[in-house]
Amino acid sequence: MKAQAITKSIQRVELALHHEVEQFLYAEARLLDNRQFSEWLSLISEDVVYFAPTRYNVMSKDPDNEFSSGEDLAIFDESKDSLSRRVKKIQTGRAWSEEPMSRTRRLITNITATQSAQGELLEVTSNFIVYRNHLERTVEIFAGTRTDTIVEKDTHLGFELERREIIFDQATILAKHISILF
Amino acid sequence: MSSSTNTNGDFQSSKWTKEGINGLIDNDRGTLDPRIYVDKDLYELELKNIFGRSWNFLAHETQIPNPGDFFQNYIGEDAVLVVRQADGSVSGFLNMCRHRGMKICRTDCGNAKTFTCSYHGWSYDRAGNLINVPMKKEAYRNEIKLEDWGPPKLEKVESYKGLIFGTWDPNAPSLTSYLGPMTFYLDHYLDRSGEGTRALGGVHKWVIPSNWKMAAEQFCDDMYHVDYSHASAMIAQLPEGADPSMASFPKDGNQFGCAEGHACSFWSSPFSNAGSGPAAMEFIMGPEREEALQRLGKVRVAEIAGMNSTVFPNFSLLGAGAFTIRTWHPKGPDETEIWSMIIVNASAPDGVVQALRKNIIRTFSPSGTFEQDDTENWAEMQRVFRGTKAQSTSLNSGMGLGHARQDERFPGTINFGYAEEGARLFYRRWKEMLTAPTWRDMSATLKEVS
Numbered sequence: 037m038k039a040q041a042i043t044k045s046i047q048r049v050e051l052a053l054h055h056e057v058e059q060f061l062y063a064e065a066r067l068l069d070n071r072q073f074s075e076w077l078s079l080i081s082e083d084v085v086y087f088a089p090t091r092y093n094v095m096s097k098d099p100d101n102e103f104s105s106g107e108d109l110a111i112f113d114e115s116k117d118s119l120s121r122r123v124k125k126i127q128t129g130r131a132w133s134e135e136p137m138s139r140t141r142r143l144i145t146n147i148t149a150t151q152s153a154q155g156e157l158l159e160v161t162s163n164f165i166v167y168r169n170h171l172e173r174t175v176e177i178f179a180g181t182r183t184d185t186i187v188e189k190d191t192h193l194g195f196e197l198e199r200r201e202i203i204f205d206q207a208t209i210l211a212k213h214i215s216i217l218f
Numbered sequence: 219m220s221s222s223t224n225t226n227g228d229f230q231s232s233k234w235t236k237e238g239i240n241g242l243i244d245n246d247r248g249t250l251d252p253r254i255y256v257d258k259d260l261y262e263l264e265l266k267n268i269f270g271r272s273w274n275f276l277a278h279e280t281q282i283p284n285p286g287d288f289f290q291n292y293i294g295e296d297a298v299l300v301v302r303q304a305d306g307s308v309s310g311f312l313n314m315c316r317h318r319g320m321k322i323c324r325t326d327c328g329n330a331k332t333f334t335c336s337y338h339g340w341s342y343d344r345a346g347n348l349i350n351v352p353m354k355k356e357a358y359r360n361e362i363k364l365e366d367w368g369p370p371k372l373e374k375v376e377s378y379k380g381l382i383f384g385t386w387d388p389n390a391p392s393l394t395s396y397l398g399p400m401t402f403y404l405d406h407y408l409d410r411s412g413e414g415t416r417a418l419g420g421v422h423k424w425v426i427p428s429n430w431k432m433a434a435e436q437f438c439d440d441m442y443h444v445d446y447s448h449a450s451a452m453i454a455q456l457p458e459g460a461d462p463s464m465a466s467f468p469k470d471g472n473q474f475g476c477a478e479g480h481a482c483s484f485w486s487s488p489f490s491n492a493g494s495g496p497a498a499m500e501f502i503m504g505p506e507r508e509e510a511l512q513r514l515g516k517v518r519v520a521e522i523a524g525m526n527s528t529v530f531p532n533f534s535l536l537g538a539g540a541f542t543i544r545t546w547h548p549k550g551p552d553e554t555e556i557w558s559m560i561i562v563n564a565s566a567p568d569g570v571v572q573a574l575r576k577n578i579i580r581t582f583s584p585s586g587t588f589e590q591d592d593t594e595n596w597a598e599m600q601r602v603f604r605g606t607k608a609q610s611t612s613l614n615s616g617m618g619l620g621h622a623r624q625d626e627r628f629p630g631t632i633n634f635g636y637a638e639e640g641a642r643l644f645y646r647r648w649k650e651m652l653t654a655p656t657w658r659d660m661s662a663t664l665k666e667v668s
Contacts (some may be wrong), residue, residue: 037450039499044362062486063472066291074440087422087617090420090421090422090423092325092326092327092420092421093324093326093329094262094324094325094326095325095328098328101327101328104419104420105419107418107419107572107575108419108420109418109419109420109422109559109575109579109583110420110579111422111579111583111584111585112579112585113575113576113579113580114580118401118576118580121454121455121580122587123585124453124454125451125453125587126448126450127460128449128453128454129249129450130450130453131450131451131590131591132447132450132591132594132595133590133594145521156470169555171598174597180664187444197645207326207423208423208424208555209422209423209424209425209584210424210425211424211425211584211599212424212425212427212590212593212594213424213426213585213589213591213594214584214585214594215589215594
């Protein structure tokens with residue numbers, strides 16, 4: 037898995053559509069911050085690919101080996117079913133990594149949106165910083181980038197997430213666990 | 219070599235006495251002293267007397283198949299470079315330049331002909347020999363003897379069925395002698411197929427604010443925590459509409475411990491692991507199981523399931539057919555860096571491997587639905603132990619005390635699965651290795667030590 041290089045000129049979507057895409061990402065992040073997990077799940081396609089590779093420290097001459105592949109270890113490699121079970125775990129009230137509840141704030145920035153040749157799928161990139169605070173003084177900060185494929189659908193936010201690749205900007209995850217979604 | 223590693227058990231310079239250390243673990247009463255998790259002087263002794271002398275996991279053979287392939291790991295807090303040699307053997311050496319101590323290699327893994335320090339450019343061959351010093355003639359006037367200035371090398375590197383271990387201690391017994399009766403149980407993971415095992419690419423690395431022994435000890439024998447710590451993950455794995463009270467593991471099982479400090483615990487009968495999906499389960503309960511029965515016999519296949527284990531001091535395994543291995547790297551008394559990998563049977567079809575891979579990522583990894591509740595508990599325990607009242611209050615490690623038995627099916631000391639025999643023997647070995655001057659002063663059956 038390689039971070040997507042910027043090789044082609046950006047074919048921007050129309051201003052109005054770009055605005056709708058931005059509002060979708062902001063609203064989606066807000067659902068997770070507000071712990072409205074079931075509403076968040078309703079935005080996820082039944083065939084979703086939700087993947088976050090692990091990273092190695094490599095020299096610049098060796099960029100192909102920086103990210104784990106889809107057949108290697110990953111931080112996330114999820115289906116709709118496994119995401120649903122993650123939500124179900126949290127909703128049991130006995131998921132000790134999230135009980136008492138953590139406090140999260142997702143900052144989503146640098147959004148670009150391009151349209152596929154067929155016109156139906158939108159490829160959306162965004163950067164994130166997620167602040168997570170838990171119990172008395174646990175602080176975890178996750179930074180990274182996401183490449184999403186979304187499509188206009190009659191979900192309550194107007195789009196559905198078909199694919200999400202998350203790149204964490206850490207080779208060693210500086211957190212005791214990742215108990216939240218991105 | 220002008221470098222040397224002090225491999226004699228040495229606690230003379232410590233504030234701790236042998237009697238003091240022995241008093242921390244009371245296996246007659248079944249108590250632990252919380253200072254074993256927080257005391258800085260004990261931690262320094264652990265690095266020197268335990269990690270400096272024991273066999274430590276370095277890599278899986280398939281991670282470094284070709285000459286020049288390397289993987290960077292740690293023994294205690296020492297960075298170690300593990301390199302495949304041209305003759306197929308594996309060398310390991312301290313990843314430290316002998317000039318000013320800079321890391322010789324700064325990447326996690328790869329392939330190299332030589333390793334060159336980024337500070338002044340001293341370079342080393344694949345075996346860790348110093349082979350070039352810039353301006354050797356002009357600056358050193360050819361007076362430096364390169365052969366004197368290589369980094370310390372691991373005294374012994376040996377493999378057990380795919381797992382490469384190394385030790386700094388020239389007096390350490392052979393790896394198989396060190397493992398002792400643990401090999402019987404390791405084969406449950408490692409020897410199920412004639413094709414052996416292979417490591418998938420990538421390493422999970424993450425940091426928990428807790429002492430390394432909390433994790434190592436739990437993987438020894440702690441079946442007791444599963445139903446409560448992992449209740450939410452188990453409920454989430456149930457089919458839709460199922461009664462949450464079904465989220466419970468069987469209550470029959472056994473655990474093993476030994477004088478060498480290794481331990482494991484396991485359920486007595488296979489249980490459904492629906493998370494891997496039907497195709498993987500068909501393979502695991504079908505051809506994989508058949509071959510394992512042929513190779514290992516009924517006891518190790520049909521009467522051992524869901525096994526967790528720890529190879530003393532800090533290497534643990536969990537699963538079978540596909541399993542996670544992890545090293546609980548000590549990073550101070552109150553911090554552990556977990557390095558975990560996924561190992562699969564080399565005979566497993568690709569589709570099965572992918573299903574098993576996903577199931578392990580989703581359960582035991584930084585984001586693993588089971589693992590995240592373990593690290594949560596350990597982190598909070600460590601904070602509790604900051605208090606002086608907490609540190610002077612003993613902990614109960616007495617489950618199943620006095621009920622250990624011998625069992626003709628299983629080598630070593632055996633107890634009911636829900637007990638703390640493995641942890642008690644782990645800590646017995648811990649205090650022994652902290653205080654014993656030599657291997658001959660340790661009680662385990664180390665016949666090869668002369």
